[in-house]
Amino acid sequence: MDSGRITVVSANNMSMVKLPVAVEMRGIVKRFPGVLANDRVNLSIKSGEVHALLGENGAGKTTLMSALCGLYRPDEGDICLADGSVGGAKVVDIGSPRDAIQFGIGMVHQHFRLVHNQTVSENVILGLADTPLHLDLKSVGGRLLEISERYGLPVDPEAYVWQLSVGEQQRVEILKLLFRGAEVLILDEPTAVLTPNEASELGNTLRHMCAEGKAVVFISHKLDEVMSFCDRVTVLRDGRNVAALSTRETDKKALAKLMVGREVLFRLDKSEVAFAEGALSVEHISAFNDKGLSALHDVSLSLAGGEVVGVAGVAGNGQRELAEALTGLRKVTSGKVCVNGQDVTNQSPLRFIRAGVSHIPGDRLGMGLAGNLPVSDNLIMKAFRHRPLSVGPFLSKTAISQFSDSLIEAFDVVTPSRNTPARNLSGGNQQKAILAREIATGDGSGDVGVNVLIAVQPTRGLDVGATEGVRRALLEQREKGTAIVLISEDLDELLSLSDRIAVMHAGKIMGLVRAVDANMEEIGLMMAGEAS
Ligand SMILES: Nc1ncnc2c1ncn2[C@@H]1O[C@H](COP(=O)(O)OP(=O)(O)O)[C@@H](O)[C@H]1O
Numbered sequence: 274m275d276s277g278r279i280t281v282v283s284a285n286n287m288s289m290v291k292l293p294v295a296v297e298m299r300g301i302v303k304r305f306p307g308v309l310a311n312d313r314v315n316l317s318i319k320s321g322e323v324h325a326l327l328g329e330n331g332a333g334k335t336t337l338m339s340a341l342c343g344l345y346r347p348d349e350g351d352i353c354l355a356d357g358s359v360g361g362a363k364v365v366d367i368g369s370p371r372d373a374i375q376f377g378i379g380m381v382h383q384h385f386r387l388v389h390n391q392t393v394s395e396n397v398i399l400g401l402a403d404t405p406l407h408l409d410l411k412s413v414g415g416r417l418l419e420i421s422e423r424y425g426l427p428v429d430p431e432a433y434v435w436q437l438s439v440g441e442q443q444r445v446e447i448l449k450l451l452f453r454g455a456e457v458l459i460l461d462e463p464t465a466v467l468t469p470n471e472a473s474e475l476g477n478t479l480r481h482m483c484a485e486g487k488a489v490v491f492i493s494h495k496l497d498e499v500m501s502f503c504d505r506v507t508v509l510r511d512g513r514n515v516a517a518l519s520t521r522e523t524d525k526k527a528l529a530k531l532m533v534g535r536e537v538l539f540r541l542d543k544s545e546v547a548f549a550e551g552a553l554s555v556e557h558i559s560a561f562n563d564k565g566l567s568a569l570h571d572v573s574l575s576l577a578g579g580e581v582v583g584v585a586g587v588a589g590n591g592q593r594e595l596a597e598a599l600t601g602l603r604k605v606t607s608g609k610v611c612v613n614g615q616d617v618t619n620q621s622p623l624r625f626i627r628a629g630v631s632h633i634p635g636d637r638l639g640m641g642l643a644g645n646l647p648v649s650d651n652l653i654m655k656a657f658r659h660r661p662l663s664v665g666p667f668l669s670k671t672a673i674s675q676f677s678d679s680l681i682e683a684f685d686v687v688t689p690s691r692n693t694p695a696r697n698l699s700g701g702n703q704q705k706a707i708l709a710r711e712i713a714t715g716d717g718s719g720d721v722g723v724n725v726l727i728a729v730q731p732t733r734g735l736d737v738g739a740t741e742g743v744r745r746a747l748l749e750q751r752e753k754g755t756a757i758v759l760i761s762e763d764l765d766e767l768l769s770l771s772d773r774i775a776v777m778h779a780g781k782i783m784g785l786v787r788a789v790d791a792n793m794e795e796i797g798l799m800m801a802g803e804a805s
């Protein structure tokens with residue numbers, strides 16, 4: 274760059290500020306105690322593009338974008354905004370999010386920052402640089418509607434935030450930025466909280482914004498989304514740049530390798546497994562959901578040991594209730610559940626565990642782990658009642674340490690130590706810890722017969738490396754003869770892990786197909802409610 278052109282401006286100096294047509298971050302360094310989160314990172318964002326910032330958990334994506342939106346000041350490096358002249362750029366000093374928005378830069382954070390007991394309009398004007406003396410909510414609402422229509426972000430300006438779904442709240446965050454005139458919009462893993470449908474709608478909106486000349490930074494570790502709606506991609510690994518390319522000149526496999534630093538297998542090889550009949554048998558069960566509405570209707574399934582039956586379906590079609598009914602967490606109103614030939618219908622969760630049922634819940638930190646407790650305590654939660662961890666009423670500290678360390682090693686749980694609180698682990702490592710606890714030990718009483726594992730969205734929100742690890746662990750369990758019910762919204766995952774796939778719609782099983790014969794179209798139709 275021609276250094277003669279660089280002028281430093283501060284956000285207060287509005288007369289010099291033009292909306293940026295591009296952003297260039299150069300040599301950004303950001304250190305946290307003991308961590309080099311960004312190590313001389315470069316990023317160049319053009320207006321009119323959706324730019325993916327791709328990297329595994331902890332790669333430094335959020336830190337880098339926090340510098341751009343004024344939350345952190347980098348320890349080293351420059352942020353330049355183009356000033357409209359050919360090749361011209363200014364180094365800018367972005368000291369706060371308010372500075373950033375004055376430069377036209379705004380970020381939607383992973384955890385939304387909305388005030389729940391205020392309306393959408395009120396949230397949008399909250400914290401505006403020049404809050405008008407008389408808040409004209411009506412005109413704000415009108416303008417919001419205009420913007421929301423233009424970009425396909427439907428939302429009711431008068432609704433209270435607490436009334437909105439997560440997807441709608443995200444739209445409000447985006448609208449807030451658009452209302453403030455943002456030209457560079459940063460979205461931090463926006464699809465992590467969305468259904469596949471909502472995610473593809475968001476993709477359309479982002480395409481729309483960039484068609485109007487805005488620049489979008491899309492932080493993600495989901496390769497499908499990066500390939501389907503981003504123009505260029507910058508890959509970070511361990512706080513450093515590893516690549517910047519156009520999505521047209523790359524593919525999922527290459528991106529995964531750049532991101533993880535090794536070859537990643539999307540399809541794992543399944544070995545032939547001899548099935549042991551009768552591990553789990555579900556006969557004509559029906560159940561209500563929490564609202565008292567019919568959620569499961571006459572569902573039947575039977576699994577052999579060593580068999581994976583995938584359950585496909587759009588979220589909210591009874592999958593959750595099915596998992597609960599199969600783990601003793603929800604009563605069925607009719608029908609029968611048998612595990613290893615033992616009738617456990619409407620028994621307690623403990624009886625299900627004793628019969629051989631393990632559970633990987635969909636809600637990792639809510640139901641899966643006690644976040645404040647050390648990793649080791651979390652690992653022993655199922656096995657502690659038995660030798661060698663306890664003898665009579667006494668827990669053996671040494672045995673617990675040995676047991677935890679062996680699981681941490683066997684399942685490759687990355688943690689500073691067994692004493693680290695579980696909530697400090699990355700999502701992938703939390704999931705591996707749950708898996709380790711659930712499947713390594715069974716109940717420990719030794720006479721459970723075939724283990725049955727109910728796995729709910731086991732790889733949701735995990736990056737590709739962690740996803741591969743979890744999938745491998747599931748297949749290993751299959752090879753050991755465990756019967757696995759795999760509930761997932763990821764069809765690729767279902768097709769690659771399952772022996773058979775059951776498709777759920779409105780609480781019913783619409784069809785059951787062998788995975789080798791299955792095709793996406795047929796499954797898609799059944800997910801939409803057409804019987805096979
Ligand atoms: N506020 C903070 N204090 C200390 N360490 C942090 C902080 N924020 C992030 N880190 C560390 O910096 C690294 C990069 O984190 P982050 O930017 O959040 O990664 P990503 O968004 O790619 O998952 C990680 O090792 C993380 O633990």
Ligand SMILES: [Mg+2]
Binds near residue numbers: 331334461
């Ligand atoms: Mg992040």
